[in-house]
Amino acid sequence: MSADQYLARLSCRDELNDSPLSATVVPYVEALLVQRYAKRTIGLYLHALAHFGHWMKTEALCVESIDAALTERFVREHLPACTCSMSLHSGTVNTRAALRHLLKLLAQRRPVKSSTDDPITTELDRFGDYLQNICGVAPQTNARRCKDVGVLLVYCFGAEPLVLSPLSVAQIDAFVATLIPRLRPASLRTGCNSLRSYFRFRALLGESTDALSASLPRVADWRHATLPKALSDAQLAAFLKVFDCSNPVELRDYAIARCLLDLGLRGDEVAHLTLQSVDWRNGTLTLGTSKSKRVQQLPLPVPTGEAIARYLRQGRPQTTDRNLFVRHRAPVGIPLSVAALRSAMNRAFVRCGLRDQFCNTHVLRRTTATRLQRAGASVKEIADLLRHRSIDTASAYARVDLEGLRAVALPWPGSRS
Structure with missing residues (x-):
């Protein structure tokens, strides 16, 4: 079945055609068909897309304004208080999935704006580039370290500017104390190593981080206390x-x-x-x-x-x-x-x-x-x-x-x- 044939049977096709997303609907369906999504799933995603397009129209937004921050705003702010037609509702999970596919499609046509206004996202991008291009760490290690550092930055700064100089050893101790109850020793050790790596990165940028690095605990690792677990x-x-x-x-x-x-x-x-x-x-x-x-x-x-x-x-x-x-x-x-x-x-x-x-x-x-x-x-x-x-x-x-x-x-x- 072609995208046009599928859309001809869709109940929300009028809402899609009357939205700023009208030109993207056919390539959107074609991409889902190529990836062999079930017809029911495609229908749910298109209803979510129609809902998003209807909201964009009421907000006087164009396709060029679509980015990750806008889709997140729609999900977090509009959906909980939505008063739109119930026939357009697809649920939060389906809506997030549908909008992820939309962002991928738009990224193939033009660079999609990222939420660069978020100082933490910008900082983690810079740290990730340092890990990849200077340290040469593996992609999985890179992702893990950025995730660990992101938790610290949210804890210490939230949406405030990132300046490490006001940070104290007591703040780092308090942050590590929040991790201890929910992490195993091996995971805690890995998290502390991620933070040390980040402090070294900031030191290269001219900030004094020696005291912060020294405040991180050296987690005991009794790897040889037990025999390796294996299947009999x-x-x-x-x-x-x-x-x-x-x-x-x-x-x-x-x-x-x-x-x-x-x-x-x-x-x-x-x-x-x-x-x-x-x-x-x-x-x-x-x-x-x-x-x-x-x-x-x-x-x-x-x-x-x-x-x-x-x-x-x-x-x-x-x-x-x-x-x-x-x-x-x-x-x-x-x-x-x-x-x-x-x-x-x-x-x-x-x-x-x-x-x-x-x-x-x-x-x-x-x-x-x-x-x-x-x-x-x-x-x-x-x-x-x-x-x-x-x-x-x-x-x-x-x-x-x-x-x-x-x-x-x-x-x-x-x-x-």
Whole structure:
């Protein structure tokens, strides 16, 4: 069905045609159809778009005035007190989604204005550029640090100008104290490291931040206090059995699970695999983007290759995107995000009854290391496969070899030999 045919049956077409958005409606519908959105979903989005267009008309706004700040103003201020025709209401969730698609469409035609009036947004953009271009941190690390710093800036400044000189050590202590009850030690340590990075950035701009950096606590990290959590052989078998390989989505998820288990890949490494990553002739898998920032080539195990090949032949939807793993729900065919990949693995943990014990994809990577160790691999071999730069990182798995430890342990003083 074409966009014109779809619009001919739409109940709110008159409102759309009579709004400032009239020229964008057809390309808007065409974009949603290409991404294989359901007709009902498209209808909900168009009703939300008609509502937004009606509001723009009453406010005497034009298409050129549309930006992220305007759409947020519509959602936050107009929707709660709306007195427009009830036939145009699509709900807050659908309205936000519809307006996100509108912003994407307009961005393809012209640069969409961002909310540059917000000093915090501007500051985080500058900090993100520093992390990317000067520090060279990974995109995920960049996003995490900007998020952590954003929380601090909102806490300390709100909408006021950002000047760090009035900040005191007591304010930083009070902010960190708000984080302690809701963050685990590892997350708190990461957050403090993000703030140290931000204070270094501000120091480069000429502000004195030494005292602020020094006030951040050094969070204890007892990483070696417990054994690495990993799936037992029985749990691993139960986990792999939950994938229904007659379902295209489950075919994809099973292939992802094999990449995580057989090669010990990180979640973001799997999400960034492309069709070019697999060399079928030589039986290798190339990682182009990894935490180590080096192109690395790994042997492709037979079970992993078979799972990927089956997904490509029987499950992967037709798409022009070159990413190996893509979405199967609208928007169909775009790269699968790291968050969606983790969600898929979490659903598998739920189905096999292990969700209470395991809740992230990294446990599969640790399972790979543990199985290698139990099969007789050395710590150096484990570190090489997991691509650890430091052998100390992989040394934790030596503590899993309880039988080997018993063989070399000395008798306790005073006990019987």
